[in-house]
Amino acid sequence: xxxxxxxxxxxxxxxxxxxxxxxxxxxxxxxxxxxxxxxxxxxxxxxxxxxxxxxxxxxxxxxxxxxxxxxxxxxxxxxxxxxxxxxxxxxxxxxxxxxxxxxxxxxxxxxxxxxxxxxxxxxxxxxxxxxxxxxxxxxxxxxxxxxxxxxxxxxxxxxxxxxxxxxxxxxxxxxxxxxxxxxxxxxxxxxxxxxxxxxxxxxxxxxxxxxxxxxxxxxxxxxxxxxx
Amino acid sequence: xxxxxxxxxxxxxxxxxxxxxxxxxxxxxxxxxxxxxxxxxxxxxxxxxxxxxxxxxxxxxxxxxxxxxxxxxxxxxxxxxxxxxxxxxxxxxxxxxxxxxxxxxxxxxxxxxxxxxxxxxxxxxxxxxxxxxxxxxxxxxxxxxxxxxxxxxxxxxxxxxxxxxxxxxxxxxxxxxxxxxxxxxxxxxxxxxxxxxxxxxxxxxxxxxxxxxxxxxxxxxxxxxxxx
DNA sequence: GCGAGGTGTCACGGACTTGTAACATTTGCT
DNA sequence: AGCAAATGTTACAAGTCCGTGACACCTCGC
Numbered sequence: 001x002x003x004x005x006x007x008x009x010x011x012x013x014x015x016x017x018x019x020x021x022x023x024x025x026x027x028x029x030x031x032x033x034x035x036x037x038x039x040x041x042x043x044x045x046x047x048x049x050x051x052x053x054x055x056x057x058x059x060x061x062x063x064x065x066x067x068x069x070x071x072x073x074x075x076x077x078x079x080x081x082x083x084x085x086x087x088x089x090x091x092x093x094x095x096x097x098x099x100x101x102x103x104x105x106x107x108x109x110x111x112x113x114x115x116x117x118x119x120x121x122x123x124x125x126x127x128x129x130x131x132x133x134x135x136x137x138x139x140x141x142x143x144x145x146x147x148x149x150x151x152x153x154x155x156x157x158x159x160x161x162x163x164x165x166x167x168x169x170x171x172x173x174x175x176x177x178x179x180x181x182x183x184x185x186x187x188x189x190x191x192x193x194x195x196x197x198x199x200x201x202x203x204x205x206x207x208x209x210x211x212x213x214x215x216x217x218x219x220x221x222x223x224x225x226x227x228x
Numbered sequence: 229x230x231x232x233x234x235x236x237x238x239x240x241x242x243x244x245x246x247x248x249x250x251x252x253x254x255x256x257x258x259x260x261x262x263x264x265x266x267x268x269x270x271x272x273x274x275x276x277x278x279x280x281x282x283x284x285x286x287x288x289x290x291x292x293x294x295x296x297x298x299x300x301x302x303x304x305x306x307x308x309x310x311x312x313x314x315x316x317x318x319x320x321x322x323x324x325x326x327x328x329x330x331x332x333x334x335x336x337x338x339x340x341x342x343x344x345x346x347x348x349x350x351x352x353x354x355x356x357x358x359x360x361x362x363x364x365x366x367x368x369x370x371x372x373x374x375x376x377x378x379x380x381x382x383x384x385x386x387x388x389x390x391x392x393x394x395x396x397x398x399x400x401x402x403x404x405x406x407x408x409x410x411x412x413x414x415x416x417x418x419x420x421x422x423x424x425x426x427x428x429x430x431x432x433x434x435x436x437x438x439x440x441x442x443x444x445x446x447x448x449x450x451x452x453x454x455x456x
Numbered sequence: 457g458c459g460a461g462g463t464g465t466c467a468c469g470g471a472c473t474t475g476t477a478a479c480a481t482t483t484g485c486t
Numbered sequence: 487a488g489c490a491a492a493t494g495t496t497a498c499a500a501g502t503c504c505g506t507g508a509c510a511c512c513t514c515g516c
Binding site: 226 | 248370372385
């Protein structure tokens with residue numbers, strides 16, 4: 001799993017430390033000293049996750065988090081808050097910001113990595129670059145390749161994302177709405193039945209390998225990918 | 229677990245915040261700024277749970293809770309009260325209104341989600357997606373699969389919901405009316421005898437596994453699922 | 457601008473579900 | 487045993503859901 005992670009932290013020493021640790025863990029850190037800088041960076045390129053210091057000069061981390069959560073484009077980016085021990089009370093005092101997790105400074109790199117991993121997996125397991133394999137199907141997010149029973153399978157972008165999501169959440173029924181949320185993105189206005197069409201295209205692409213049977217319809221509920 | 233949850237809160241910021249967190253947790257929030265609005269919404273469609281602010285302009289949350297608890301149609305809807313710290317004294321009084329739980333503001337989303345989950349588990353176990361197992365029968369809401377003695381069982385949507393409800397409320401007789409309310413949903417008008425037909429279909433589907441005997445008729449009263 | 461591939465929407469038809477009525481059977485009571 | 491009420495069972499028409507092909511639009515790269 002490799003992700004680009006934005007570190008928003010005004011203390012240079014701590015920023016450096018975190019960035020170093022992130023690099024060690026295989027991630028790609030971006031840095032910002034304050035909220036304004038962070039906003040600029042984010043407007044250029046969405047990171048996969050944001051580490052956000054609670055106390056910042058100028059606009060506070062709390063405010064920044066709120067703003068990120070308001071903007072449609074950034075509202076789904078996972079946020080981990082960094083708080084000092086003395087600020088711990090504020091977790092409760094301050095209104096909740098919608099952060100995905102909190103870490104109390106000082107923290108160990110081990111803890112940081114663990115939480116990052118947990119948040120990434122919770123928020124977007126299909127974001128990781130892990131190769132997924134289920135019942136003869138194999139999808140490699142890194143090389144963007146899919147194969148069924150060792151035969152290559154050609155997929156369009158949407159079918160790829162759809163299959164990726166299903167494979168990272170197998171043995172579970174997903175309603176059309178859920179699929180739209182996770183594969184198409186939050187709050188995209190698309191007809192629910194469009195999902196059917198893409199399921200159809202995915203099945204068609206898998207037909208030559210007979211693996212289309214893995215994608216099952218649960219009438220009245222949605223679709224499920226099952227390894228059996 | 230996905231539930232529709234009514235948020236009754238006059239402070240727009242807090243309402244927005246809660247609604248956002250609920251959505252993140254996979255629920256479907258409905259919103260009301262005051263008690264009257266809440267009553268209207270409820271009369272149209274029963275939510276699975278109500279988050280109710282203690283202090284509201286006009287009719288207070290306490291009064292609203294009492295009224296909801298008086299009406300037969302709404303008396304079983306779980307209620308969680310939101311109270312400010314200064315109102316902590318009133319907690320006991322709050323329990324008197326029939327609230328299932330209370331949360332002191334400000335609170336973390338984690339805590340809110342935990343309490344919601346706990347209340348739903350207690351009051352409406354069929355809303356959760358926990359696997360249910362009784363006497364050889366096994367139902368998995370997540371993957372939408374049922375098996376009896378390890379053999380797969382095919383069920384239609386209604387039979388699935390019916391079995392799910394029975395399995396989450398076993399060893400208890402349910403009248404046809406109760407089954408209609410919980411399985412079909414309120415505001416649905418259907419002949420009571422329709423329940424018989426679906427019970428029949430359910431039994432038929434379970435016959436191959438000999439587990440149809442778990443569904444017992446209580447003459448003059450209704451049906452019961454018993455672990456054997 | 458122009459073709460190629462990708463995407464969203466629609467409409468049609470078939471398959472499955474569902475509520476109801478009608479008939480059969482069981483149960484409890486006198 | 488005989489009766490009425492309750493429940494079991496079946497058939498069916500209407501409705502709903504889903505698979506599928508067609509098509510228009512969009513966006514690229516040439």
